[in-house]
Amino acid sequence: MYLRSITKKIIDGGPDFTYQQKLYDLAKSDLDLTSSKERVYLFGEPGSNSVNSIKNILDNYEEVGLIYSMVDSTPYAKRLTHILNKDSPKYNDAFVVLDNQVLGDFTHVSYLNSLEILQETIRYNKLQLNSAQDDQKPAMKLTSKKTADLSTEIENKIKAALKSNGLVAVSSQNSYLSSEFLLIAKKLQSSYNYEYSAHKIDNTVDGDILNSKIYGDIYIPSAFFNNKVYLIDDFVANYNAGKFDSFIFKDSTSTTHSGKNVVDDFINKNTVALFISSDDSNSSSISELFDYYKTAYGLKFNTLARGSKDADFSDILKNLSLKSSDKQTFPSLFVGSEFVGDYKKILKLHYNSNLLSFFQKAKALDQTLLDRAVVTAEKNLESTITNNKFVVISKENDDLDKSILNKIAENFGRQQLASIYLKEKPHSFPIRYLFDKLSIPQKLPILFIDGKIVANGKDNLKKMVKENSLFSSMEKSIVYNKKKLEDLISSSQVMVFSKTYCPFCRKAKTILNLNSINFEVLEIDLLPNPIEIKEHLVEISKGHDTFPSIFVNNKSIGGSSDLEELIKQGKLHEMLNIPKPKSGPPTKQDIIEMINQNKIMMFSKTYCPYCQKAKTILKKNNISFKAFEADLQPNSNEIKMWLAEISAGQTTFPNIFIHGKNIGGSSDLEGLSDSGQLLKMIY
Known part of the structure; x- marks a missing residue:
């Protein structure tokens, strides 16, 4: 019974309303709609935007006698949420039912209305209950309203986009585009290098008409594709039916569709060509890495994506295998028409910095961004090595690294220990790029002590861990017990116990220097028993448990803030019986x-x-x-x-x-x- 006349072919090839039909069937049994004489129902949440939009269309047909009833679909929609998926409509969007079958949602009803199919449906199905009224009044003509002209600016943008393989959507200010349309747009972008853009038109609603000097009447929402205008649902239906394949693939009679020319053309047109699959996590991981390179270093690259459901998926994969002389999988990278590697090889090249070098040689990077990144990374690396007594650089935190770190922690604590793992932060500067410049060997792991390389390479470090000789290169230091610390304090007018990396300690030493006050300093983090020394100092100072720990005339005065306060008050110079320095900045x-x-x-x-x-x-x-x-x-x-x-x-x-x-x-x-x-x- 559903549009048996002129609309059958259009509806059969149109969108799928399975979800809405299930919702109607639930309501039909609850409300006994089949026994009702009414034939048209509007389902939705009363007062919602989608209901009001459909009402605006249906109400235009009141003068020809159209009568419809409103049904609140909310309780039935909630019962069906379990069957929704990412491609389903919003769970309570409005739709129209005619003779026990779903006519369509707002977008489709608007589409039927714009083509005068809705008025023909009313006429042929004799939906008006007053037949005499039908004899007196002709059927309605097109009922959408023209709201405005399409601006020249947007017209030109659409024209430019279509010239360069573009898909453009035009919608009203408050409408949304269907998830199915957006998925198609995304696929055209990633798989076939189409550009996608969208424009929202102010002061319009879905179903309105815009006048364009170039494209004529445009019904909102619409899609521009291959120099033609389509209603959004019509575009989706045509795409799913394969009607666009001939110009998406461009030359379907050639070997392009089989995969060979697709691969060759893409490699030849792009200095950096990345082939990925939309179905696997490895491709997704590499895509994220390349997006990082684009942001950080200005990498210019293009991606061709295929899914297992694409017609040429197997052929492209086969041709990639021929190019690499190996059984190939996605992702695959080509630079300057040469095969570089697959997932594992790309990551390996990234971690050892050769990927950056490949791109640099191919002139695919923004040199200014790269230079800036190199300077920043060099400063950060040098700062880490300089400001930490122990530094370990390694690929990952494996058993050997854990053994090294544990040995250091047992002997010296963890405060002056830093570790850099190349695989821990893949979206960061590949620091091996700096090794040659900074005279750092490439063989990992590397152990630095006091800014100097003590050993590198797994074999060397395994041997040193086994023989307990990791710290043999360090000079033998005095082990300070409580007595020796007390001797230091008593023999020095000003004694500062410090840590080399501590900013408060640096501040205290600077204050003393600026005020021309002589002092002795002991950097306890450079000694073999720093934890024990701290415990002794807390006891000697009667409670001061932070650094620096400063003693003046054999008495604890506290830390850097206490020192600063004594100097401000002029008391420190009195305690030391020395003249105050002249005031004012240095000349x-x-x-x-x-x-x-x-x-x-x-x-x-x-x-x-x-x-x-x-x-x-x-x-x-x-x-x-x-x-x-x-x-x-x-x-x-x-x-x-x-x-x-x-x-x-x-x-x-x-x-x-x-x-x-x-x-x-x-x-x-x-x-x-x-x-x-x-x-x-x-x-």
């Missing part, structure tokens, strides 16, 4: 005097990793020096300018002087230390 003459009066003078910044590296080098060589923290001064920019003049061009920190002569920064100091020239210059 250029003060800077020159510091350089001339100190054997080794380092101008530094408290937060600078290269400054910390330079200080560590001097401490490891048992060389005393004077440090001046420029960033703590109100005129730090002037100080930097003066130092550039005095050093004849050194504009960065640290700025180091030995016997009044500028030697440069941390890398220059390291070079002198490694060559043995540093001690000769000093002594």
Whole structure:
């Protein structure tokens, strides 16, 4: 009975309303609708947008006698939520029933209305109850309203999109596009390189008509594809029926559809060509990695995606295998028309930094973004190595790494221990790219102690763990017991117990230096028994349990904030019986005097990793020096300018002087230390 006349072919090829039909069947038995004389029902949630939109269409036919009844579908929709899937409509969207069968939802009813099929349905099925009225009045013509002209700006955007393999959707301000349409749009993007865009038109509702100088009347919502306009449901139905295949695949009579030309064309047209499957997690993982490369380094690449249901899936896979001389799976990567690798190979290349090198050689990266990323990664790596006593770099946290870390923790605690696992954060800079630049060996794992490489490679480190010789390269240190700590405190007017990585300790030492107060310091994290030392200091200081732990004249004064307060009040100089330093920021003459009066003078910044590296080098060589923290001064920019003049061009920190002569920064100091020239210059 359902539209037996002119609409049968259109409805048979239209959308699937199985869900709505099930909902109607539930209501029909509950409400005994079959015994009713009424033939048209509007199902939905009363007052909802979808109900009101359909009512606007149906009410236009009142003058020809159309009568329909409203049914609240909410209780029945809730009973059917268990059969919904991701492609189903919203569970309570409105729809129309005619003679016990679903006519359609709003989109489809609007479509039928726009083609004058709805008015023909009314006429042929004689839905009006007053036949006399039908004799007096003709059938309605098209009832949608023209709301506005389509703007020239959007017209031009649509025209440009269609020229370059585009799919464009036009919808009303508050409407939504069906999930089935959006899935098709996504597939056209990922599988066939179509561009997709959508435009919402202000002050319109679904069913309205826009006038376009180029495309004529446009019913909302519509899709533009292959230089034609389709109602959204009509586009979906045509796509599912395979009516677009001939121009989606472009030349269906050639071998493109079989897979060979698809592969060749895609590789030849793209410097970086990535083939993926929409069905597997490996392809998804590699796609995410490439999106990271695009964001971080400006990678230019294109993706061709296929699912197992695609007609050419097997042929493309077969042709990829021929290209790689191996049984090939998705994903597959080609750079510069050359096969690079599959999933495992791509990840391996990423972790060892060769993937970045491949892309760089192919000029597929934004060099500015890459340079910026290299500088940032280099600073972060150097900071980690410099600011931690122990650093382990490895592929992953395996049994060997755990053994190494446990050995370090047992002997020194975990506070000065850092570990870097290359496979832990795949979406991060591949630090092996920096190894050659920083003279770090490629063989992993690598163990750093005090900024120096102690050993690398699994065999070497396994042997050292087994022989308990991981720390044999460290100088034998004095083990400080409580008595020795008390001796240090009593023999020093100002004694600071510190940790090299502690910012509060650095602040305390800087404050003392700025106020020209001599002090002794013991860096307990460089000693073999730091935990035991802390316990002794808590006991000696009668409760102070943080660092720094500062003693003045054999008495504990607390930490850095307590020290700062004593200096502000002028009490520390009184306790030490020394004159207060002159007030005001340092002058250029003060800077020159510091350089001339100190054997080794380092101008530094408290937060600078290269400054910390330079200080560590001097401490490891048992060389005393004077440090001046420029960033703590109100005129730090002037100080930097003066130092550039005095050093004849050194504009960065640290700025180091030995016997009044500028030697440069941390890398220059390291070079002198490694060559043995540093001690000769000093002594």
